[in-house]
Amino acid sequence: xxxxxxxxxxxxxxxxxxxxxxxxxxxxxxxxxxxxxxxxxxxxxxxxxxxxxxxxxxxxxxxxxxxxxxxxxxxxxxxxxxxxxxxxxxxxxxxxxxxxxxxxxxxxxxxxxxxxxxxxxxxxxxxxxxxxxxxxxxxxxxxxxxxxxxxxxxxxxxxxxxxxxxxxxxxxxxxxxxxxxxxxxxxxxxxxxxxxxxxxxxxxxxxxxxxxxxxxxxxxxxxxxxxxxxxxxxxxxxxxxxxxxxxxxxxxxxxxxxxxxxxxxxxxxxxxxxxxxxxxxxxxxxxxxxxxxxxxxxxxxxxxxxxxxxxxxxxxxx
Numbered sequence: 001x002x003x004x005x006x007x008x009x010x011x012x013x014x015x016x017x018x019x020x021x022x023x024x025x026x027x028x029x030x031x032x033x034x035x036x037x038x039x040x041x042x043x044x045x046x047x048x049x050x051x052x053x054x055x056x057x058x059x060x061x062x063x064x065x066x067x068x069x070x071x072x073x074x075x076x077x078x079x080x081x082x083x084x085x086x087x088x089x090x091x092x093x094x095x096x097x098x099x100x101x102x103x104x105x106x107x108x109x110x111x112x113x114x115x116x117x118x119x120x121x122x123x124x125x126x127x128x129x130x131x132x133x134x135x136x137x138x139x140x141x142x143x144x145x146x147x148x149x150x151x152x153x154x155x156x157x158x159x160x161x162x163x164x165x166x167x168x169x170x171x172x173x174x175x176x177x178x179x180x181x182x183x184x185x186x187x188x189x190x191x192x193x194x195x196x197x198x199x200x201x202x203x204x205x206x207x208x209x210x211x212x213x214x215x216x217x218x219x220x221x222x223x224x225x226x227x228x229x230x231x232x233x234x235x236x237x238x239x240x241x242x243x244x245x246x247x248x249x250x251x252x253x254x255x256x257x258x259x260x261x262x263x264x265x266x267x268x269x270x271x272x273x274x275x276x277x278x279x280x281x282x283x284x285x286x287x288x289x290x291x292x293x294x295x296x297x298x299x300x301x302x303x304x305x306x307x308x309x310x311x312x313x314x315x316x317x318x
Contacts, residue, residue, distance in 0.1 A: 006281030021248030075234035113175020135250025221247035
């Protein structure tokens with residue numbers, strides 16, 4: 001029995017061999033893993049079956065299966081029960097429980113839209129993979145060095161310049177619909193990069209990195225996302241999604257859906273909506289029995305999420 005393990009990004013699966021979005025799968029009975037690509041134009045037609053189960057903990061390159069086979073909420077972004085989440089955080093960079101990690105780390109600035117710039121760290125060996133996974137439209141590296149030095153610099157930017165380390169999902173989605181030209185994104189990142197480099201208190205063991213602009217708009221296919229895209233709700237047992245992949249941004253998959261007559265202006269047929277693919281993790285997905293999407297589609301009022309974009313309403317998504 002293969003359970004979905006949620007969205008993944010891998011090199012070689014995208015345009016011209018770049019990053020491509022995928023879904024991961026795990027079969028506990030076989031101890032086997034696989035992925036399936038989500039390229040533009042791919043037709044999806046699947047249904048959630050049974051119960052959504054905790055996936056356990058990813059540790060040492062393999063899954064440690066949840067010993068409780070715990071059932072989890074279909075609307076939860078986290079695909080773990082409380083016990084597995086505690087175990088996961090006991091050895092986690094994000095939870096600051098890996099201070100002895102000897103790997104070099106990169107300190108970065110990530111751009112999600114005008115005024116939406118965050119600071120973060122990632123293992124240097126991963127390159128921009130973490131930025132792609134979290135939907136950063138553009139980015140620039142600030143420094144490279146030991147984990148705790150990168151953490152101190154991250155905290156320095158937060159205290160001295162007010163640069164946050166997270167934004168709400170709604171704010172990031174809203175910003176994608178009103179992105180300025182690439183030159184303006186570059187200029188906003190460059191200004192913050194310069195201010196960060198001028199700060200007193202920069203850790204001596206963190207080597208500064210000169211400004212170099214990276215942009216993921218082509219990787220994500222942002223030009224294929226139409227204005228006014230709706231949002232798909234969480235999966236429930238028996239719920240079906242039928243549609244075509246338009247674009248992928250971080251954990252989000254934008255779909256042109258086949259919908260019943262009460263959606264999409266009254267006549268039905270098609271609607272474009274975004275799915276948080278993390279809601280698929282833990283489910284067994286079987287072929288859809290019908291021809292339309294039965295997961296609720298919510299229209300997003302214009303301007304929703306912009307309050308978070310102005311600095312409020314943050315949540316701990318990453």
